[in-house]
Amino acid sequence: MSLQDVEAKINAVVEKKPELSEKVTAKLEKILNDLENLSVDDGEKTGFDKVHAGFDKFKTKVYNKNTELTEKLKTGQWPKLMIVACSDSRVCPTQIFKLAPGDAFIVRNVANMVPAYEAEGNPSVGSAVEYAVLHLKVDHIFVVGHRACGGIGALVKMCPDDGEYKTTFIENWCQIGKPARALVKEAHKDESVEDLCKYCEKESVNNSLKNLLSYPFVVDAVKEGKITLHGGYYDHIEGTFEKWDFEA
Template sequence: MGKITCCEEALAEVNSIVLHCPKLEPFACKKLKKLLKELTFKLKVCEEWEKLKVKELELKEKVELKKEAAEAKLHEELEELKFKKEVCEVHLHEEVEDLKSKVELIGHEINPVEKIKCGFLKFKSHFEQEKEYYEKLAECHKPKFLIFSCCDSRVDPFKILNLELGEAIVVRNVANLVAAYGEEGPCPSNHAAIEYAVKEIKVEHILVIGHSHCEGIQALVKTHHEEKTHYSESYKSWLKIGEHSCKKVKEAYSSSTIEEHCTLCEKECVNHSLHNCLTYPFVKEAVASKKITLHAGYYDLHKCAFSRWSLDYNYSEGEKYCSNP
C-alpha cells in the first residue's frame, strides 16, 4: 500500500498548490497539471497492481489447494492399485499352487511309480534338512511306544499322533487286534512284535488304537450276527480274536442298532487286545514292575477326536482330545 499512499499524498499536495496559488505561472500550472495527470494515472496503475497482487495470491492459494487435493487423490488411487495388485498376486499364487498340486495328483493317479519316486524324494529332502537326527537314528533307535493300530489307510498313528520316525514300533493289522499269548496260530506276528518291542527295545508304553468306521470290526460284527458274508475262512479266523468282545457288547446292549454295536465293538476290542497283551508273561511282568504302562485309544475319523483311557473303559470315561490344548 506504500505506493498508493505516496501517490495520494503527492496528488493532494499538487491539488492544494493549484487551488491555493492562483498566481501560479501558466507554464508552471500546465506542468503541475501534467504532473497531476501522470500521478493520477500512476495511482490507478498502482491500485490495479495491488488488486492484481491480491488476485495472484488468491489464485496461488487455490492452485496450492487443488494441487494438494489432486496429490491426495492420486496417492489414494495408487494405494488402492497397490492393494489390488497384492490381492491379485495372492490369488494368482494360490491358483498356481492349486494347479501344481492338481497336476501332481493327476500325475500320481496316472503313474504309481511316479508317486513312489516323488514321495521318497520329498522325504529325502526332509531327511537332508534333519540330517543329524536321522543319522543318529540310523545308529540306534530307542522308541518308547509299541502301538497297535488298524491297517486302515486313514488311521496311520505316525500321522494322527504327529510322531517322528524312531518314536514308535507300530504293528498294523485288520481291526488292530492282538491275539492272546500262544493263540496266534502258525505265524505269530503279534508275538514276534511284542517280544521284540518289550524284551529287546524295552518300550515303556503299549498303546492299542481303535477307530470309527472300522471295516474290520464291521466284518466281525456281520459275521457274529450270522449275516451271510463273503469273507474267507482265513479272514474270519483272524477276526475271531475279537469275537469275545462282540459277544460281550451284544449281551450288554441287546437293543442297540448294528451301527451302535459296531462303535461299541471298536472300543471293546481295544480293551480285549490290551488284556491279551497282559497274557504275555514278559508284558505282565513289565506292567507289574511299572516298566510298562498300557493305554487304550480311539480315533474318531469324522470328528477328528482322540480318546485315551486305561484298561476297562466303560465307554463314557477317559480323556478326550477334541481340540487344540
Template sequence: MSEFLALLRGYGRFRSNGYRDQHRRWETLAAGQEPPVMIIGCCDSRVDPATIFDTVPGQAFILRNVANLVPPFELGGGLHGVSAALEFAVTKLEVKHIVIMGHGACGGISAALAGHGEPDRIFIDKWIGLLDRARDQVLEAAPQDPQHALELEGVKVSLANLRTFPFVAEREAAGQLQLHGCWFGIAAGTLYELDEQAGHFQPVPEDA
C-alpha cells in the same frame, strides 16, 4: 502305474524336505533304534499312527494289523507275527508304553459283526474270531451303534490279551511299562483315551 508313481513322487518330497530337515537324526538312527513307545494300530489306510500322533522317525515302534488286535499268549499254533513284534519291542527295545489304537468305520470290526462263513474269508474269519466273545456281549447289550461299541470293546480285548504275556505283565507290575487304549474318529479327527478304571473313553485335549 500312476498310483505307484505318486509314491515315488512322495519319496522325492521326502528327500527334498523331510530327510534334508532331519538328516542328522536319520544318521543317528542308522546306528540303532530306542523308541520309547509301541503303537498297535489297524492297517486301515486312513489311520496312520505316525500321522495322527505327528511322530518323528525313531519315536514309535509301530505294528499294524486288521482291527488292531493282539492275540492272547500261547506257544502252539502257527506263526506269531504280532507276538514276535511285541516280544521284540518289550524285551529288546524295552519300550515304556504300549498303545492300542482302534478307530471308527473299522472294516475288521464290521466283519466281526457280520459273523463267520463267507467263502472268500480264508484268513480274516480266524483272526477276527478273537472278538467273538466281545461281539456276542455287544449284541446282547443291543447298543444304538454296535459298530462303535465293538470298536471300543476291541481295544479292551487287546489290552486284556497283552496282559497274558508274562514279559508284559511283569514289567507293568514293576512300573516299567504302561498300557494305553485309544480310539480315533476319522471324520472329526478326534482321539479318545480309555480310562481303564472307569471303563470309558474320553476325548484327548488338543493341548494335552
C-alpha cells in the same frame, strides 16, 4: 521349473536375507508345502507315483534336513512307544500323531487285533510285542481302534459262533475279538448293527489290551512299572480322538 528348483530359489532367498521376518519366512514355507502337496496329488497319479514323489519329499524335508536324527538312526532305534493300529489306509498312526522316524515301533493288522499268548501260535504279533518289550524296552504300548472299521464289521456281522467261516482268513483272524462282541451284545441288546459296531470298535481295543496281559514278559514289565498300557479310538468321520489308560 521343477519343484526342486522352486525350493532352491526360496531357500536361497531365505539364506541371503536373514533379516526377513518370521511371518515372511513362514509364508514362503507354506507356499512350498502347498506346491509339494500339489506335486503329489495333482492329476491321475497311481499309488506308485505317489510313493516316488513322497520319497523325494521325505528325502528333502526330513532325511537331508534333520541330519542329527538321520545320523542317530543309522546306528539303531530307541522308540519309547509301541503302537498296534489297523491296516486301514485312512488311519495311519504316523500321520495322525505326526510321528518322526524312530518315534514308535508300529504293528498294523486288520482291526488292530492282539491275539492271546500261545507259545505255539501265530508268531506275527507276538514276535513284535516280544521284541518291543524285551529288546527295545518301550515304555508304553498303545492299541488304537477307529470308526467304521471293516474288520470289526466282519466280527459283528460275519463271524458265526460255530466257526463256519465264509472267508479264508478274515473271519478266522477277527474271531480274536469275539469276547468284545459278546460284551457289547449283552450290554446293548436293542441297538442297531451300526451302533454295535461302534461300541465293539472300542471294546475290541480293551480286549486286545487284556490279551497283552496274557504274555508273561508283558505282565512282568507291567508289574515292575516298566510299561503302561493305553487304548485309543480315532473317529476319522468326526475328526476326534479318545485316549484312555488301561488298568491291569
